[in-house]
Structures are given as C-alpha cells and as structure tokens.
Amino acid sequence: MRIGEASKQSGVSAKMIRYYESIGLLTPAQRHTNDYRDFDMSDIHTLRFIHRARSLGFSIEEIGKLISLWRNRERSSREVKAITETHIHDLKQRIQAMQEMVDTLEHLSCHCHGDDRPDCPILEGLSNHS
Amino acid sequence: MRIGEASKQSGVSAKMIRYYESIGLLTPAQRHTNDYRDFDMSDIHTLRFIHRARSLGFSIEEIGKLISLWRNRERSSREVKAITETHIHDLKQRIQAMQEMVDTLEHLSCHCHGDDRPDCPILEGLSNHS
DNA sequence: CTTGACCTTGACACAATGGGAAGGTTTATT
DNA sequence: AATAAACCTTCCCATTGTGTCAAGGTCAAG
Numbered sequence: 597m598r599i600g601e602a603s604k605q606s607g608v609s610a611k612m613i614r615y616y617e618s619i620g621l622l623t624p625a626q627r628h629t630n631d632y633r634d635f636d637m638s639d640i641h642t643l644r645f646i647h648r649a650r651s652l653g654f655s656i657e658e659i660g661k662l663i664s665l666w667r668n669r670e671r672s673s674r675e676v677k678a679i680t681e682t683h684i685h686d687l688k689q690r691i692q693a694m695q696e697m698v699d700t701l702e703h704l705s706c707h708c709h710g711d712d713r714p715d716c717p718i719l720e721g722l723s724n725h726s
Numbered sequence: 727m728r729i730g731e732a733s734k735q736s737g738v739s740a741k742m743i744r745y746y747e748s749i750g751l752l753t754p755a756q757r758h759t760n761d762y763r764d765f766d767m768s769d770i771h772t773l774r775f776i777h778r779a780r781s782l783g784f785s786i787e788e789i790g791k792l793i794s795l796w797r798n799r800e801r802s803s804r805e806v807k808a809i810t811e812t813h814i815h816d817l818k819q820r821i822q823a824m825q826e827m828v829d830t831l832e833h834l835s836c837h838c839h840g841d842d843r844p845d846c847p848i849l850e851g852l853s854n855h856s
Numbered sequence: 857c858t859t860g861a862c863c864t865t866g867a868c869a870c871a872a873t874g875g876g877a878a879g880g881t882t883t884a885t886t
Numbered sequence: 887a888a889t890a891a892a893c894c895t896t897c898c899c900a901t902t903g904t905g906t907c908a909a910g911g912t913c914a915a916g
Binding site: 612615630632650656 | 902903904905906911912913
C-alpha cells in the first residue's frame, strides 16, 4: 500500500513516516517502479508501535531501542523495563517541575484582584522575588 | 557593565541576552565605542524579570506582553491575571497529559518481570493496545 | 486530454537554547 | 612593552518533532 493508506492505518502522518525513515528509525520501505513507497502489514505494525510509543511520550531515541528489543526474541524484559522506568522517572520530574510552577503561579494569581487597577502582585512577584 | 557581568547578575546567559535582544524582547543595549554592550541596573531588572518568568514556564511571547504591562503604569491587573490564568491552565493540561502517560506506563511496567526472560507486557502493550 | 488525487524530494519554519569558529579588545602577568 | 588569558563581537549550525509549501512526476476517471 502507498504512504497515504499507511498513514491512515497507522495514525502516523505521511510526513512523519518519511522522516522516521530518513533518520533510520524505520528500515526504508520497498519501492514500486514509480518510486512510490510500498508498505505491507509488517510496516503498519511497526508504525503503530511507534505511534503508541510517541503518545506515551517516549523519545525517538528510546523508541529506536524499544523497536530493536521488540524485534529481538532473545531480549530480556529487564532492558525494556529499564527504559520504561527511566522514562517514567523523567516524566515525573517534569510533572513535578510544572506542578511547582503552577503552585507558585496560583499563589501569585490568587492575590491579584484582576480588575482595572494597575496594582498587581503577579508582576511584583516577577520583579521582586529574588 | 558588560554582558558577562550582566549575565551573572541576572542569571540569563550571555547567549540568551543577545538572543532576546535580536528578537525584540529587549530594547537593544547601549554600546560602547568598542561595540561592547553596556548594561545598567534597569537592564538587569528586566533580565531578572525575564529569568523568573521563564522559570515559571511563560513563553517568550507571553513574557513580551508581561514586560510591556509591567512598564505600563496605566495597565489593568486584569490583563496580567488573564495571561497568568491561561498559562496555568496550559500547564495543568500538560501535567494531566503526562500524568496519564505515567499511569499507563506504570500499569504496564508493574506487570513486567524485568528479568532475563523475553516476555514483556510493556512491549505487548505497545504493539497490541489498539 | 484534462482534472484531481495521489506521490516524490527539498527547503523553510517553529521555540529556546547550546556550541563553536573567526576575529577584535581589554586586562593581567611576565 | 610583549604576551597570554579572558573577554567581547557576529555568524553559522544543531537540537526535537512536526508542519507547510513548492515544483514536479504518476495515475485513474471523466
């Protein structure tokens, strides 16, 4: 099947399919005589795998490792779990950092009248708070 | 003072100071005869403001608006609060999306033995879960 | 035989930051 | 005074992952 159909069936945009191929995440698709890429169901499975991994926030690099483990029948689940745990840890840290921002911002915001007057604890917080 | 000192006093890297100037977030600094930028305390205040706003996750664009409100004595705190609330909302959405990733990942990970065997619910989750 | 829907590659853009090169200036040490 | 170290300048390139757009090739249906 051609790239448009592969895109529909996998949820990965045609642009991204070409991109993943160009950076070596995907082995280059077969080509028809007219140079059009030709995907089979195995390609679709891989693309779906990538799509789901992306939606769980894995980086392209991590996905590369996951795919190679996925294809390797000799793999140890330890390796997969390690990548996943690292990623979870990473996500949690980012969540925490953002939550701290939210806390600070809400603290500032709740003291701000939010009316026509110029007095604003938010701006004060941004300028004084060292 | 020169850019290195301004960087130290504000916490913004020299690289970023030049960048902020180039995109118009900062009004271009004074120049010495030798072409070196020359910052005064007013510049430092602005840089600190930017630094704190960045550390709270505001985008450059939002910071541009905040700075112009900060400088405007006729501002309404309503506008500042609106920008802040929008940003908080944005952060919360991103946190929620990431938290959902974490939940899914932890669910998969806790079922994975993480040993020498190849069986791996994580990979299965990534390949089957449509 | 034209129209429209595909496909191809390539270039450029985003946001915010870092790295480095090539070259000029100032400051400190010999 | 000479030299070395530590600055400064501009300009270019890389990052991550995605989108947009252009110029052109291919194919099927009308």
